[in-house]
Each structure stands twice: as C-alpha cells, then as structure tokens.
Amino acid sequence: MLAHSRVLDLLKYVIRASTSSQPIEARIDQMLKSLSVAFQTDECFRLCPEEIAKDGFFSPVLREKTPLWAEEGSYPNLGTVLPEERRFLRPSFACIPLHDEVSFHGILYLGYPDRRRFSPEEKDLLLLIGKEMGEVIGNAEFHQQSQQTISELTSLQEVGKAVTSSLKLEDLYERIVTAGLTSLGAKGGVLRIQDRKTGELKVSYSVESYDQDPEDERISKRVFFSKELFSFHPSTEEDGPSVLCAPLISKGRVFGTLAFYEKTGQPFRFNERDAQLLLTMANQTSSALENALTHYETSTMAHDLEMRLKQYSTLWELNKALLTTIDLERIIHMTLTAITMGDGLRFNRAMLFMVNQKDRTLEGTMAVGPDSAEEAGTIWSILSRNGAAPFEFLTHLEPPSDPHSLLNSIVRGVRVSLDQEQCNLAKTVLQRKPFHVHLERPGDRPLDGRCGRGCHLGAEVGCYVGERLGRDPRPYSFATVPLWGKGEVIGVILVDNLYNQNPITEADLRYLSMFSNQAGLAIENANLYRNLEAIHQELKETQSFLVHQGKMAALGELSNSIAHEIRNPLVSIGGFARRLHRMTPDEAPEKRYTETIMSEVVRLEKILNDFYDYTRGEAMTFKEIDLREVLEESLSMFSGRVKNGGIEVIKDYREDVSKIVGDFHHLKQAFGNLILNAYEAMKGHGTLTVHIHPVLKKGMSRVRVDLEDTGHGIDPENLHNIFNPFYTTKDDRLGLGLPIVHRIVTSHHGQVEVENRLGEGATFIVTFPVKEEG
Amino acid sequence: MKKILVVDDEENIRLLFKEELEDEGFQVDLARNGEEALKKVSLFKPDLITLDIKMPGMDGIETLKRIRETERQLPVVLCSAYGEYKQDISTWASDAYVVKCADMTELKDTIRRLLGL
Numbered sequence: 045m046l047a048h049s050r051v052l053d054l055l056k057y058v059i060r061a062s063t064s065s066q067p068i069e070a071r072i073d074q075m076l077k078s079l080s081v082a083f084q085t086d087e088c089f090r091l092c093p094e095e096i097a098k099d100g101f102f103s104p105v106l107r108e109k110t111p112l113w114a115e116e117g118s119y120p121n122l123g124t125v126l127p128e129e130r131r132f133l134r135p136s137f138a139c140i141p142l143h144d145e146v147s148f149h150g151i152l153y154l155g156y157p158d159r160r161r162f163s164p165e166e167k168d169l170l171l172l173i174g175k176e177m178g179e180v181i182g183n184a185e186f187h188q189q190s191q192q193t194i195s196e197l198t199s200l201q202e203v204g205k206a207v208t209s210s211l212k213l214e215d216l217y218e219r220i221v222t223a224g225l226t227s228l229g230a231k232g233g234v235l236r237i238q239d240r241k242t243g244e245l246k247v248s249y250s251v252e253s254y255d256q257d258p259e260d261e262r263i264s265k266r267v268f269f270s271k272e273l274f275s276f277h278p279s280t281e282e283d284g285p286s287v288l289c290a291p292l293i294s295k296g297r298v299f300g301t302l303a304f305y306e307k308t309g310q311p312f313r314f315n316e317r318d319a320q321l322l323l324t325m326a327n328q329t330s331s332a333l334e335n336a337l338t339h340y341e342t343s344t345m346a347h348d349l350e351m352r353l354k355q356y357s358t359l360w361e362l363n364k365a366l367l368t369t370i371d372l373e374r375i376i377h378m379t380l381t382a383i384t385m386g387d388g389l390r391f392n393r394a395m396l397f398m399v400n401q402k403d404r405t406l407e408g409t410m411a412v413g414p415d416s417a418e419e420a421g422t423i424w425s426i427l428s429r430n431g432a433a434p435f436e437f438l439t440h441l442e443p444p445s446d447p448h449s450l451l452n453s454i455v456r457g458v459r460v461s462l463d464q465e466q467c468n469l470a471k472t473v474l475q476r477k478p479f480h481v482h483l484e485r486p487g488d489r490p491l492d493g494r495c496g497r498g499c500h501l502g503a504e505v506g507c508y509v510g511e512r513l514g515r516d517p518r519p520y521s522f523a524t525v526p527l528w529g530k531g532e533v534i535g536v537i538l539v540d541n542l543y544n545q546n547p548i549t550e551a552d553l554r555y556l557s558m559f560s561n562q563a564g565l566a567i568e569n570a571n572l573y574r575n576l577e578a579i580h581q582e583l584k585e586t587q588s589f590l591v592h593q594g595k596m597a598a599l600g601e602l603s604n605s606i607a608h609e610i611r612n613p614l615v616s617i618g619g620f621a622r623r624l625h626r627m628t629p630d631e632a633p634e635k636r637y638t639e640t641i642m643s644e645v646v647r648l649e650k651i652l653n654d655f656y657d658y659t660r661g662e663a664m665t666f667k668e669i670d671l672r673e674v675l676e677e678s679l680s681m682f683s684g685r686v687k688n689g690g691i692e693v694i695k696d697y698r699e700d701v702s703k704i705v706g707d708f709h710h711l712k713q714a715f716g717n718l719i720l721n722a723y724e725a726m727k728g729h730g731t732l733t734v735h736i737h738p739v740l741k742k743g744m745s746r747v748r749v750d751l752e753d754t755g756h757g758i759d760p761e762n763l764h765n766i767f768n769p770f771y772t773t774k775d776d777r778l779g780l781g782l783p784i785v786h787r788i789v790t791s792h793h794g795q796v797e798v799e800n801r802l803g804e805g806a807t808f809i810v811t812f813p814v815k816e817e818g
Numbered sequence: 819m820k821k822i823l824v825v826d827d828e829e830n831i832r833l834l835f836k837e838e839l840e841d842e843g844f845q846v847d848l849a850r851n852g853e854e855a856l857k858k859v860s861l862f863k864p865d866l867i868t869l870d871i872k873m874p875g876m877d878g879i880e881t882l883k884r885i886r887e888t889e890r891q892l893p894v895v896l897c898s899a900y901g902e903y904k905q906d907i908s909t910w911a912s913d914a915y916v917v918k919c920a921d922m923t924e925l926k927d928t929i930r931r932l933l934g935l
Contacts, residue, residue, distance in 0.1 A: 608872055611899035611918060616830035618920020623837060645920050 046082060046166065054082040058173055061180075068184035075177055079154065083166070086134070087155040090177075093148055100126045105139050105151055111171060112139040115161045136160045138167075140174035144182030152177060196321055199227030203329055213340045217249035220302070220329055225251060227325070228288070228318050230304035236264050237292075237300040237337070245301070254285075254305045264301040267291050271298055273323055277313040286313035290326035294334035302326055355555055358434060362388060363562045365438035372570040373410075378438050379563040380412035383539060387434045389556055390546075391539040392420065395455045396527070397469055398535040399462070402743075406469050406536060408458035413542075415450040420543040468524055472536045478525040478553050523548050525560050529568035537563075578742075589790070607652055614652070618645035654784070664707035664791065668815055671704060671711075671747055672697045672736055678715035679734070682723065690729040698737040701747055702814035706792045714788040717781040718751050718808050725755025725806065741811065748811045757802040766798065785810075820933055821845045823864035825855040825881065826897070827873040831918070835868065838922050839929070852876025856884055864892070866933055868925070869912070871898040886911050893932040897925065 046054075057078035061071045072090055080088035096102050104122050105112050112119065114137045125133060136156040142149040152174050162170070203223045221233040232252030236245045245264055247255045254260050267274045267289045276287040289303035304322065307314050362382045366375055376396055383394035393413025397406040414420035464470050468479050527535035537560050541548060618641070625638035679693060722732050735750040758766060767786040785808075789796045794812040801807075822844045824835045829850075836846045847862045849855040851873050859867070867885065871878035882894055896912040914928045 608899045612828045612831055615899075615918045615920050616828070616834050619834040619838065619922060620830075622920060622922075623834075642920070649919065 046169070050082050051169065054078050054169075054173075058176060062176055068181060068188075071180065071184075072177065075173070075180075076152075079152075079173065083154055083170075085154045086157045087153065089153055090142065091151040091153055093150050096151065097126055097129070099124070101129045102132075102139060102151060105141050106148055109141045109143055109148070111141065111167075111174070113162055113167070114138070115159070117159045138162060138170060140170050142174055142178040142181060144178050146182065147185075149178050149181040149185070196227045199223045200325060200328060203325060204332070213336060214249070216333070216336055220333070221249050221251055224302065224304055224322070224325060227321060228304050228314065229308050230288075230314075231285070231306035231308050233302070233304045234260055234264070235300065235302050236268075237333075238268070238298075240341070248300070252305065254303070260303065263287060263289050264303060267301045267303075268298055273319060275314065275319050277315075281312055288314045288319055288322050290322045292326055292330045292333060294330045299330075299334055299337070302329075351551075355558075358388060359559055359562065361434040362438065362559060363566075365435050366563060366566040368439050370570050370573045372567065372574050374441075374443070375563075375566050375570045376410050377412070377443065378441055379560075379567070380410060380537075381441060382434065382438060382559065382563075383537065383556065384412050385434065385437065387437070389539075389552070389559060391548075391552075391556075392541045392543045392546075393451065393539065395451070395538045396535055397455075397458065397460070397538070398527075399473055399533060404462045406458075406460045406462065406473065408455035409535070411449075411451045411455035413451055417543045469536050469538065472524040472526050473533045476526050476533055478523060478557055480521070480523045480548055480553060482521040521548050523553055523556070525553065525557050527560050527567065528564040529571075530565070534564060534568060534571075607655065610648075611652060614645055614648055618642060618649070621645065664710055666705050666707055668703050669706050669708050669711070670701075671749060671812070672701060674706075674708060674711045675715055675734055675736065675749065677708075677712045678719055681712075681716050682719055691723065691726060692731045694731060694733040696733065696735040696737075698735075701736050701738055702745065704747055704792070704812045705815050706812065707788075710788045711792070714785045714810075715749075715751075717785045718810075721781055721808075722751060722753035722755065722806075725753055725757075727755070730754035730805070738814070739811065745814045746811045747814055748809060750807050750809050752805065752807040754805040757804055757806050758798065758800045760800070760802065763798070763800060767796070819843070819845045820865045820935070821847065821862060822929065823847050823849060823855065823858055823862060823867045825849045825852070825867060825873075825878070826870040827851060828870075831870070835922075838926070842926055842929075844929075852878070852881035852884070855881055859885055859889060859892070866893045866895065866929060868895045868897045868929075871896060882911055895925070895928055895932065 058075050061074040061078070064071050064074070066074075076088050076090065079085070091102070093106070096106055101122055101124065102112070104110075112122070114133075117135050119133070119137075132153065132155070134155040134157065136159055138152075138154045140152040142152055152170070154170070200223075203220055217235050217237075221235050224230065225233050232254045233250070234247060234255045235249045236255075237248045238244070239246050245261070245268055263274055268291060271291045271293060273291070274287065274289040276284075278284055278286060285306035287303060287305055289301055291298050292300040292302060302322070302325070304314070306312070307318070362378075365382070366378055369375060369378075380394040380396060382388040383391050393411065395411040395413075396409045398409045399405075400407050460467050460469050462470050462473060465474060468481055472479055522538060522540035524536050524538050526533040527537055537556070539548070539556065621638050621641040625635065625642060628634045628638055675695075675697075719732070726732070731754050733750070733752040735748075735752070737748055739746050739748045766782045786796055789810055789812075792812055794810060797809045799807040799809060822839055824832055824839070824846060825848075826832050826835070827850060832848045832850070836848060839846045847858055847864065849858045853876055855867070855869070858864070869878045869881060873881075876884075878896060878898070882896070885892065885894060893913045894911075895914045895916055897916050897918055899918050913932055916925045916928055919925075
C-alpha cells in the first residue's frame, strides 16, 4: 500500500511533467522515474507501438486497450510468447495501455522481481497515470504533426508561389527542389525534364550528386513511363538511400520526374505521408511548371525571332548599301567593313581571298581590322560614338585610310594554291562549305616567314592550316566561309575575334554565310561590270587602232602617188645639180649654190624615205631579243653627241628582265628616234635616264622601258598629236619620228605612252609583252 | 660601145639619164613609154634597158613581160621612184631593181655589173 504522501508526490511530479514545455521524451522520462520511485519497481518503461509485435503476447493489450495484471507469478494466458518478449515475463508486472481517443501510444510497463499483488487503489492510480500519459503523448504527437503539416503547407505554398512567379526557369527548378527537400526532410533531390526536341530526360536541377548515379536515371525512366510514384524504403541503412520519385504530369502527359533521396534524421527512410506529400507537390507544380516551360519556350522563340528579324533588317541595310555602287574595290571594302562593324556582324577582323581560276590559286585581296588591340580599342570607341544606321555608315564609308596597314599588306601578299588541300582556305573553296577552326594550344613559337606552302599568314595572324599558330599565346579561333558568285565559289572570307576573344557561334556562322551570299553576288556583279568595262575599253582601243590603220592605208595610197610625183622631179633636180656641180670649177662661187641644192635634195629624199618607211614599212624579222642590247645599240648611235655635249646618260637596267620577241633593227630605230627626240628636247644640256624593268599589267608580265629626259616637256596643246604623222613642233623636221616609234611598238604588241612634265621634261614609257615560256 | 635604152615617161629623167650615161661612155637611146620601148628594142638592139615602172598606157611590168617574150638574155634594170614593187613577183623577171635617186652611183654600178664591165 502506497503512503498517502508518496501518492501526492507522484501526482505532483506527473502533473508537473505533463504540463512542462520540455520535449515529450524528457517529460515521459520524468513520469517514468517518478512512477519507479513511488511504486519501487525493478523496471519501469514505455514500450513504443513499433516495439510491440502484432501477433505477440502483448498485442491484446494494444488491441483491446485493457490493462494486464500479472500477480503472484501468474498471468492470463493471452497467447504465444515470442522469444524477445520472454524478458518481460517477470514474477510480477503490469502493462497499462497508453492511448487517447484517436490512437494507441504504447504500453506502460512496471516489473517486479518478486511475487506481489496490486491493490485496487494502486491499479486505479496506475490506470489514471496511464491515461494521463496517453493524453500527453497524444497531444505531443498531434502538436508535432500539426507543426509538420504547417511546414508542409508552407513548403507547398512556396512551390506554388515559385511556379506562378516570372522567375527564370533555372531559378524555378531550384526553388521546387529546395522546397521539396525542406518539406520531405530529404538530403538530395533530382528534377528531370524531358527535352521536347530530343525526347531525352535531362537533369534540370540536382542537389547532391544522386543524378550521377545510373540508378537515378533508371528510376526516373521507370516513373516516366509508368506514370506512377516509385518508393524504396530500405530496412537498414546499408541497403542504400531511401528514394521517392514522382512523375510530373500535366494534361495527362508526363513531362518529367521529381525524385528525393535519403531522409535526414530518424527514421532514415521516407514514410507513406512523405509519399503523399510528394504526390501533392508534384501535382501542384506540374501544370504550373509546364506552363512555365511553355512560356519559356515561347519567349525563347520570340527572342530568337526578334534576333532574326534584327539580323534580316541589318542584312537588308547592308545589301542596300552594297547596291549603291558597282565599284569592285568599294564593294569589297564595304563588305569587309560590314562584317567587322558593331551594327553588322561584329567580328574583329575580316579578310577576303579571291579565287583566280586561271592559276587555281587564292589571292589575298583585302583585309579590314585593327593591327593591334590598342588600335582595336580606339576604332571601336569611335565607331560606337558614331550613331549612324549601317546603310548611312557604309554608303559614306571613306576608302581605306591606310591601305598599307600591316594586316592588309600581309593578306595582299598571300597566294595559296588550291591544290594545297590541307589549307583551310583552299578547303573552303574545294568543299564549298564554312569551316570553324578552334586551336586550343597554340604552338610555342610563331612561324618564321612563309610556311612551306607559300603562305605567311602564320607568322602574323596564325597558320590556317591549323598546325602551328600565331604570335598570340591565347587559344585562337577563326572561321572561313565560301563567297558564292553565280553558282560557284569565287572567294573565301576569313573572320576571327582575335582581340575580344568572343566565341564564334553556329548562329554567327549562319549569319555570316547569309551575308556572304549577298556580298558574293554584289562582288560578282562588280567583277562582271569591270570585265565589261575592260572589254569595252579594249573594243575602243581596237576601234581606234583600226581607224588608225585605215587612215594609214589611205595615207599610204595617197602618199605613194604624191611621192612618185615628187620623187621624179627631185631626181631631176638633184641629178642635174650634181652635173652642174661636177662642171663648176672648185673656186667658182656657183659651187656653193650647187652644193646647197644637192644637200637640200638629199634631205628631201630622206624625208621621202622616212615617209615611205612609215606608210609601207619593210617586212620585220621577229626573233627573241634582249631589250637591254637594243637600247645599248640605240644609245651607241649617239655616243658622239654624248662625248661632245653636256648630256649625261644614266642607265638603270634590272637584272631580271625577260626577253621579248621582236625585230632588232626596227626596235633600234624606234628607240633611236626616242633618244634623238630627248636630245633635241634637252638642247645639248641635261640628263637622260633609261630604266628597264619588269612589270605586271592586267596580270601579264611585261618589260617596261622608261626614257626620262630633263628637257622642256611637251606643250599640252601638242600632246595628243605627237604620234600623228605630219605633225611637228619643230621647224626642221617633219615629225615622223614619233609616229614611226608608235607604229613599230604597236606592231610588237607593245604600248607607248608619255608622261609630260611641262618645263621639266618628259618620260616616254614603252612596254612590251615578254616572250611566253614554251 | 655598149648601147643602153632608157624608158621613162618623164622627159627630165630621160634627159638626165642620157647625159649621165653618155658621160659614162654608153650610147643612149630613149623611149617615152612601153610601146615605143618595144619598137626600139628591135630597131636599136640595146645591150641593156633601164625601165620605169609607173608609166601611162603600158607600164614597166607589162613592158618587161613583152620584152622577155623575145629577148630572154637582154639585161633589164627596173628603175622606179619606190621600192614597193620589189615585193611584186612580176618584177623578178628583171635583172636588177634600183630606186631612183639624184645620186646615180647605184644605177651606174648596177649597169656596169650587168654588162660585165
């Protein structure tokens, strides 16, 4: 029998514990301790519901909610005693069910080592305390559940807010997974969304690295295709993490999965409640997430369309600008500028190489771009301050301010044979498609001078074969696109972002290709126009040549009969003068008169001979000759004058002058005439400089002879007539010298031009085609 | 004394040639045109003929052809104001071609050569 004071103490402790704000476990412990002291038990503890086997000895207590009294070593036969339950079967013990109105919270156990009985008061007291404990535990659990529900609801609300907000898709994914982690108390989570294009179930967001485990993909695929929740609850921690994975379904269509791993704290696995919560979450997020995805896709598409629209309108502006001219140089300059300008295609540098079909080579034509990073900075800041539209900017584009920029001169010096299939430039022409080359590790040193393939781009800006690289140690990327004319590749545009190192994207290349197609047509048109102009010029030249020939033929006819008429009287005059001369004594004054008649007749006959030479000409004998030898011969005819007079002759003959095919005698006569002309112009004092050097004209190798005198130049009034027979500014000559020169030179397919410096002298420039090999 | 027939339509030329050649010791007869020349060939029987090409009526080339029909061995020197007939194959039937010149040295040399003097 318990002492009255002890009962009061016990009740005091139990009430204090039940109303304490301490955690439930501590309160139960305090109650058990008080009970143990008051009832002087050997053992006093609480059996949790999980510890009570369903078909064990104690299950009726749980089921019937009735206490079990074992007194004096006997107890009612309630059923089988499981092995683990044997220890509870002490000589005396009591089991009081702990429950509230809703659920069962375990059993209060009091055990004694000796046989004893429980008095009715003791039983009442224990039942009362058991009821109190049940209520306390029930309240505490209810409170805990309410807390959890509130936290779950808060998480769900978070998720709800997240999916309906206008967050970036990545942030949205993060919020969904984080909210799930908090409400489920999970350690890791993986959100997978199906890619609409590829169908692949892609990881969109992951906390911890469960997405790396192939198992995760397997689980999410299973959930994706079954459209059902997957849960795995391991019995021990060694069996792996606990998993919950729910499908994301909107309008009956699965579009992703949401999985959570490893419950934190005790117990270490997810329960049914967690599963339900995840399903609720998945349902709530699905349609919103789907909407967000659709919205995202739509806005991406809209952005894409906007970009394209902008690109198209820029292209239109650029093309419009290209149509304002047919000047080839200008079109090329505009094209390359458009590629590099900020309102255009925004590359750092652009270079153009044109295909030369005849030689099967690519020839560097022009480059636009700064030579150094400093220059790039200056140019870009100027350009960004210039707010004009691309069209305005391009149409007011000045010719290249510095045509001899380093880059331009390097590019202009490049010739790549199309047979060099490994060169990226040649490859672009041969395979007719763009190439994007990215070189991660540049070579240790730049190429010195030209590479074995004859291209020295490598030394300055990177070798486009891609084997060795430029001076810059940074990774280097460049792209090449073919330039299309009418159905064929007429050139290659090379671009890079050397200075700002912006990556070259697929979209950039597409855009560049679109533009280069337009530019190619413009360049092709300009080229055709230029050819047309050249042909027109040639026709004009041919026409004037034919007219000239026609005039000469007519003149020949006329001169023949006139000359005949003049020749005969001249012969008579001269002949009789000679007779008179012979008959006149040497001392007679008439001797001087006959001499004058004779010499004048000689002069007239010479003019007639020149004239004859001009109008008829003698047959020429063409041989391979060296113009330097011809010039030496012509100059030697005047060696006497050089010695006597104050005229200095400077000879500047280049070693690498090719031979030409011509008539030595006629050419000697032609140059003789030019030299005579120079002497007469200098009136005995001055310098005659003779240059002989090779030149390229219209892509043809030629030899050029310059005869530069320091005479008085040619009166502009007479300039257009100097090659005209019967025209002269000198009193004592009929001026057939220059027409003869002209006739001889043109019959050698050469050209003769004059550079006049009035009052300072004149330079006669004669060019001949070189002898073609083979 | 060798006989030379000078055929030319220009009177002054005929006179000049006659005097110059006579100074050289030749007997000279003259003809004003092709027809006259053909008659003189049979009458005068010259050892050599100087023949102008451009003449009214029968020209020197035609005359040369006619002379060659009978006189294959008779030396004929074509004597023209111009050298353009040098390319004319018909003139090749002559023995020499001399462009007329106030300085008659070339003509005289040619004549002496053809006559073996």
